[in-house]
Amino acid sequence: MATSSRIRHPSSALSFGRLQGVWRSRGYGKILLIEGDEFVVFEETAISCLKRYAGSLDELGQWYENLVVSPGEQAFGVRRATGVTRIGFRRLKALPATVTDTQGRDRDDPVYNFEVFWHTFAEHYALFALKGVDWFQMYQRFRPRITADSDPEVLYATLAAMLRPLRDGHVRLHTPWGHYNAGALPALYKRLGKELEEAGEHRETTSYLGELRDWLREVIHQDYLGGEVRQGGNHLVEWGRLNGTIGYLNIRAMSGQSGKLGHPAHDLAATHAVMERALAELGNLPNLVVDIRGNGGGYDGVALCFASYLMGRKRLAFTKSARCGKGFTGQQAIYVCPVAGDTYGGNLFVLTSELTASAAEIFVLALLQHPRLTLIGDPTLGILSDTLERHLPNGWHLTLSNEVYRAFDGETYEDIGIPPHIRLSFLGRRGREMGWDPMLDRVLRLAGEGSR
Incomplete structure (x- = not known):
């Protein structure tokens, strides 16, 4: 097609x-x-x-x-x-x-910008109860710090301090004076940071993590897939065979498959194309691994598109509702529907980590009713809501979580992440020392194919 x-x-x-x-x-x-x-x-x-x-x-x-x-x-x-x-x-x-x-206001007035910022979250942020944050108390605490003479740097520092307790990776503030992300670092960063400290290495944890991810990717390509790796979707989708009965599919992001930033319709078209190619090679195997351990998200529609090739019939993926006044909109039901033609019908093993976030978590929600699903790894990051984009009168840009997602059974996984069926640490020290991927080895054992 x-x-x-x-x-x-x-x-x-x-x-x-x-x-x-x-x-x-x-x-x-x-x-x-x-x-x-x-x-x-x-x-x-x-x-x-x-x-x-x-x-x-x-x-x-x-x-x-x-x-x-x-x-x-x-x-x-x-x-x-x-x-x-x-x-x-x-x-x-x-x-x-x-x-x-609004048109008659001084758009650079610090007090007015503070008030619009506070009202934006008061009226639209969906997770105050979950986060244990009293936004009205935050107003009483921080409002006295801002006057008509406050410098932009002071306003930025104040707003960032108000956002910090939310510990929400979808809450961001972008200004000429700095960019603030309210998300808490996953435990993985703390674990790797401790390793660096014990080794006496003074370097960024982020770069260390990047090196380890590159190492694992090379191990998978060479040792598990034998160098036979196919790519598509702007190099964001990779696939191959672990052996004669187990396929491997790595989805690295839920956007960008077309190579055109900000074009979801083209990303969807590219997703259809790459999944048709991948399943033409892997679809007849009795087992399929889907690796989303490094997938930080993208578009929900793309996530559901990937899932539509892995589900045999229409199922409820999740419901969502948005802040509206003092309550929420009605729950909107979102379904995952199989594509026309063949979908994958074997055993499905999905690998997750704390880096599995946002739309990648939506992909997992869409598969929770799969009859032959096994989740392996760490709980996902736990930032499922779409981001609502807003602006302050002075032009500063911010995003916030304004929705509540619920799985097919009514469970919410915001903050705690979606738990795996089998808990294994991503990039655990023992696996790295042995030079293997414990999650793929577990799949090999579960599929009766032995292990490394």
């Missing part, structure tokens, strides 16, 4: 053109203005409504897909092109008064 036939078609400008007027999203804090053949998107809080994006309706149709309009045209729903989320909009009579108020 030609790659281009797999690209999803966006909603048309003509479809959006019938929706003239002002619309407010349910959750997600967006105001959408459609006038003529153009649109404007505002980011809304209770005290602000900041104009962020404008363009043609053709561009809007690239952002949103699968437009469904209510009979009275007082509401509509769309799916974001970068994921699987459906967002509902309802009609307003006019733009909120906060639009004019």
Whole structure:
């Protein structure tokens, strides 16, 4: 099948053109203005409504897909092109008064930026209860530090200090004065840092981890796959055979397969193409290893696309709901549906680590109802929510977790990660000293093929 036939078609400008007027999203804090053949998107809080994006309706149709309009045209729903989320909009009579108020403000006012920042999290962050953070207390503690004369560096340091207790890898703040990620380092980093300390080596843990990952990849390529490694999807997908009955598939990311940054439709097309190639070679084997130990995420839609080649029938992958006012939107059910044609029908062994994050965890959620699934490794990182992108009046950019994901059985794995069936440490010292991969060796034993 030609790659281009797999690209999803966006909603048309003509479809959006019938929706003239002002619309407010349910959750997600967006105001959408459609006038003529153009649109404007505002980011809304209770005290602000900041104009962020404008363009043609053709561009809007690239952002949103699968437009469904209510009979009275007082509401509509769309799916974001970068994921699987459906967002509902309802009609307003006019733009909120906060639009004019925001336009009249000094956008560099430190106090105003602090207030918009605080309201953004107060109204949209979904995990305060899970994190044990009282955001109102944070306001009382940090608000007195900011005055009209505060330097940008002081504002940045204050906002970063407020984010630190969230310990959330999807919470980030980007400014000219620094970039802050609120995520806590996985235990793997602490373990490797201790190794460096014991060896008296003064070097970055990140570079050490990178060297170890390169070493393991070489071991897998040469010692387990015998140098017979296929690649596709912009070198982000690798596959081969461990032996005559076990296939190996390494998915290194859930975006970028097309080589075009920020083009999810093309990534999906490339994912279909590479999975068709890989399963043409591995699909008849009774066992398949899927290695996502180094997969840090990407697009949920790409993750579900990979999973659709590994499931024999339609199953509930997960549900998700977003912060909305003082509560949440209704739970949206997301299913993994097998592709037309053959899907893999054998035993599935999925390897995970603490580096398995975000959309890679969505891939695992999508496979939890697989009847022959065995998860091996460490619990995943535990950052499943999509990131909601927001901006402050001064132009600073931030992201936050505004959704709650639940597995098919209602379990939530935010913060704790998805646990494996068989616990083995990623890049454990013993395996490195012996020069092997304990997880692949365990698969060999489970499949009755011995081990190294």
